[in-house]
Amino acid sequence: MLAAMTNARFSLSIDTHTFSVVETANFVDLTPWHHFGFTAANAAILEAIEGYSIIHIVDLSPTHCMQIPTLIDAIARLEGPPMVKLTVPGVSKDFPPMLDLAYEELGSKLVNFARSRNVMLEFRVVPSNHANGFASLIDQLRLQHLVYAENGTEALVMNCDMMLHYIPEESLSPLPNANSTPYTFEPSPNRSLRTMLRFAFNYLWIPYDTVDTFLPKGSKQRQWYEADICWKIQNVIAQEGLQRVERVESKSRWMQRMRNAEFRGVNFGEEAVLEVKTMLDEHAGGWGVKKEEEDILLTWKGHNVVFATAWVPASA
Template sequence: MKQTQTHQRTRPWPGFPTSKSSSLGSFGDTNCMEQLLVHCANAIESNDATLAQQILWVLNNIAPPDGDSNQRLTCGFLRALIARAAKNGTCKLLAAMANAHCNLALHTHKFTVMELASFVDLTPWHRFGFTAANAAILEAVEGYSVIHIVDLSLTHCMQIPTLVDALANRFEVAPLIKLTVVDAKEDAPPTLDLSHEELGSKLINFARSRNVMMEFRVVHSSYADGFSSLIEQLRVQHLVYAESGEALVINCHMMLHYVPEETLPGINPNANSNPYNNFEPSSSSLSSSCMSSLRTMFLKSLRSLDPTVVVLVDEDVDLTSNNLVCRLRSAFNYLWIPYDTVDTFLPKGSTQRQWYEADIYWKIENVIAHEGLQRVERLEPKTRWVQRMRNANFRGISFGEEAASEVRAMLDEHAAGWGLKKEEDDLVLTWKGHNVVFATAWMPV
């Protein structure tokens, strides 16, 4: 590949047919596709429009949007690189390529509640976290008559009905559930076609059908400032639920990685506009080193609320690098998984498959085409989250064999490639042996 790249700088890429054929040779190899994407990213970053155009043209011919899983994966990155080139002004010589991918502005589907429920059930990607989290929550809230659940979830409370069912079946007298959700206002898929108030009404009615009383509350807060409004309101309520003996459950399902982390420039811990300057966690003061990260500050603020349990579920990959090529490699070697799995359960051309892959592409485009505050897909691996939680003075809760058995039973409903492994206290969902999603549970030290 190094020889090829040097050669191509001296003359244009050789012509390739526009249709798939054997003459593409090793260019269809996944490793070669990754290398071409890397070379293209470097060309865009160095403003070498000629080389970028040549590589993009080759990629366009070897990665059709309706090809196999690796071709569709590569096509997603191709489109994202074109979008980045357009933002950087490198696109002046890419007009033909841009026209070929005129649908760069991704329009994700707005789900009805029933559509989203079915969509979430397609794979264990979310169900794994639901099942593991519910098991940890049920064990932690044993003996409480009132449970306050703060649901920071990407899936619009799709976990809550399963938790309500579990509470109704586990306890002779079901506890009162106080459910708080965040209206973050930012558009991260999947999106729902109804308001939080309408969603709350449906959840309350569902709970009532299971003889469970529920209160529902929406807090308008943004992950861009570390959910400062949510933290402020929870702090005000802290004495109330502490005195009344309520259990406080913080359920974080694939949303905390949207909170800015250290690599994001422009966070000034001493600025008057910093939302956490008004907060004084009772457990400990925040050092200036911690103040540089809203992610760290948020976790320490949660600790100051003395929650009964915090459940953290997220995707096990590192997409935080400020270096485009590093992010591209990490994303490419992780996001092949959803493209690979989709072939096992959704037919080519199906509407649900279009929805599913549109969500993957949204993530690819955000990781590759955006920078600064617009780049919100800042996923971190499990090891780093574990360290963050320990630094915030939490200790891990081990998932028992009962929780693992429930997860395995759920996985039996899906394709054979899905698996479960236990890493110390935590559970990890795997696809063909590769880590996909982790589930961790925590309580204050």
Template sequence: MEQLLAHCASAVEANDATLAQQLLWVLNNIAPPEGDSNQRLTSAFLRALISRASKSGSCKIFASAAGALAATASTLSDALHRFSAVELASFVDLTPWHRFGYSAANSAILEAVEGFSTIHVVDLSTTHCMQMPTLIDALSNRPEGPPILRLTAVSLTDGMQPPPLLDMSYEELGARLVNFARSRNVPMEFRVIHSSPSDGFSDVLDQLRVQQLVSDGEALVVNCQMMLHCILEETAGTFSSSVGLTPCISLRSMFLKALRSLEPTLVTIIDEDADFTSPDVVARLRSAFNYLWIPYDTVDTFLPRGSEQRKWYEAGIGWKIENVIAQEGLQRVERLESKGRWAQRMRNAGFRALGFGEEAVAEVKGMLDEHSAGWGLKRDEDDLVLTWKGHNVVFATAWVP
């Protein structure tokens, strides 16, 4: 199926409408959207290729036929579910995909902020602060008493927020978090910064610089949970024409160097361990296919077919696949980079890896015990890696200047 998809992508890129249409027809027949995990994965890539083909060159001529094929292949255009805060909290608890990063990061944060009476956490996260209640709970139990917590959440401004989507404003979310913190005797301030990854989160950096001028003796923690990969980047050049930069400038490296200049107490980077940065769509397709089988495989272990949550879960994966395959330029935000590449970027920016202690490892292992047996944990030098059936899924790293 991967080979057929790759051939189809090549045909679309070559504007070979006849071959592309033949391959799409074959794929549609062998990959029903309600089939096994591999068939559902292939069906999602089929929809993404149809979306790409309908936008490009001579392949536009079969857009209507492709649309008919897509109609039988389920609808990604089923609007993504917008979660209430309670729904989202329950949803992320279904799998270690996000909980792994929460557990590892919270352990590192608690250790790094020991002795500080005021902590400023900047949450660059795709899951809308769902990590924070657990951190607040842990801070409330500090032997020296709870600190003052300043929480800054980052909301994406350009309409390209990856799923899951939240059905409330960040202001309302912040009010709920402040009330929760009060119930745990943690004095808390909340603010939101509306920013965009397309300019390297420059608004976040600008406001943090201003904040640094007035904050004294405050621990600054920058918690990056699966959002840094939304900053534009490709393995062969950047978007000089789109953002007015020369091709040799990396927005990701610029962001990290600017972050380093703020002298943060701790930076955590948690992300998916894959590489979707190739400018070549066939290479991206192969990389994505060989990584995104994992969520389709895992879902069979914790959600029954036909359930609403499973529909939401697979729609989110489908959105990611379509973004990787069908979108280009500023619209393509799913630009994952490998753990090793992020580590090199951090070192180049003037950070050193902190590593995770035995307490953090025990915390993560305890969390994994609540899930199916396919999940695992491995230590890779200073990093922790979540695995599924031995394959890397998500990595967690912690860094200090």
């Protein structure tokens, strides 16, 4: 398996190739890996925004807003659809897939798409990236909150599709002043090679195993897919500090981090689970979904793949 992945990495370098919008959409559509999150998140968002006239969505995602058209379609079906404000961080060159289109152009396409669905959409890019915890983006959100908090008609939604695990581990520090970055980030402690190999295998064997069910050997799409897996494995094993952007960590650890940040989990309803199951019917057999307490888990041949959670401030 490692030899096959090495060959894929050599033949197509995914960390230098730029994808068109169509190529990116096709790449994301290969498996339900991302669409599982899209579907679960959309269901949670629709429930959370009920009664609001303005919806501010901050989209943190490596898939370049590929979720947004499906969310706009869902919002368009609401009675008197709210105005949507969409904020995204600047394009990161640190992890694939990379887009060959400026985010301003992508935003124009999304605005036009929303208009065709009778939804008013505002699009904004904030120069920011994962390496410093999206500090510039957070500062902008603080400023906007001061402007909109008084009227109480704007809902703020943080949509994080496969992005939180890219943020470096934080060590909390006192803030010298109000304009400082909320956290300082330091490289993680030295790790043993055996531990990283185990983490990489326990998680990343799954996407490699699924490839035989939907892509023929030798196809360009399969080579891109395998090259992406290879990039992740190499990044987990060979990189440290800010250069290691793939952080394979347990669900329980992320749950505790959210609770430490004073958030509480909210339940996904049966309708959300049904929508995920319907989406999985469009993919090859072997994929499944299960409910685990408040959360939804995507499975492959009975093995847990990724999970979806929804959170609100603990004081809400």
